[in-house]
Amino acid sequence: MILEEMYTRGGIRTPNASQIQQITAYLSLYGKIEGKNVFYWFQNHKARDRQKLRKLLNHHHHLLNYPDSCPPPVLPQVSHYSSVGFLPQDGVLEDASTQTMSYTWTVDHHLTERCEMDKSIMTRTYGRDWMMMLDVDPTSHCCNNKPLKTLELFPITATGLKDEHIPPTSTNN
């Protein structure tokens, strides 16, 4: 948590030897620790942080450039469901959203079929980072042949629980 603070609030990304020494000295108050630990921590943290960001930007990129050519690899236009009551903790999701959401997804799905260069684009833009590719389910890239039956799945029936093997659903909320 301390390092996290230094990283996030302090903005430290690549501490130099001197900084590492001091940080190490400070942290050693809590237990055995070496400079390399601190070094690796920052290196890993920065890398994974950046990776996360890139992933995000990549998806954002898709949304901006192919808003209706394929389903967003990750984030489904927040504006969509948020304005449709998708996010609200409550049960708005239950009724009202069903229709609207269905609509959105339907659209996405329709357009899905045209997205084939998706991967190539990704590769072209972030070729070196294949790790990002793992985000997309290979079996259903963005153009899987899943029928647009999503809508039909919505008719939610409380009974569906068992079928899904959903563990004890604390019906609270």
Place this chain on the structure above:
Amino acid sequence: MILEEMYTRGGIRTPNASQIQQITAYLSLYGKIEGKNVFYWFQNHKARDRQKLRKLLNHHHHLLNYPDSCPPPVLPQVSHYSSVGFLPQDGVLEDASTQTMSYTWTVDHHLTERCEMDKSIMTRTYGRDWMMMLDVDPTSHCCNNKPLKTLELFPITATGLKDEHIPPTSTNN
């Protein structure tokens, strides 16, 4: 990320069966997924969130009750080092010279200076030599012959280093 959005921005913590179904249906656009996956995701996320918070609060508790009887279990008052130039990415870290935290750092600085035989070199090299410096624990290796004054500032009793042991004692729930 979609789930994260729902959790954070949407405030969804414990989706009910119905919600889970819809979320699952939506996510299924990206690949194979079952309701239980969504269910578990929220369970995990919430649990981890709670745990993180608990830990944080616990530390704060320590800080508030034993401000000078033991080393700060976690965060060394952000406000302090942030206003003292502790965090800044640059090298401001070097000239720590202020209040509370400063003490620690000032002392640390002194200490680090003693074990600085090849520090300057690596600072420039940034190669294998650079890492070598990090391999040693500043408090126990090159400077272990000199009692850490820092410790005196934080009267650490015996192995107070690991008071952090907070096993999954999920007393509640």
Place this chain on the structure above:
DNA sequence: TAGATATGAATGAATG
């Protein structure tokens, strides 16, 4: 429910 075990994710440690 309390163990025992399997497993995905996170993260430390390296390597080139």
Place this chain on the structure above:
DNA sequence: CATTCATTCATATCTA
């Protein structure tokens, strides 16, 4: 800095 590899964690899951 991108990747890889090994552990650790925290469940998910199964069983008595």
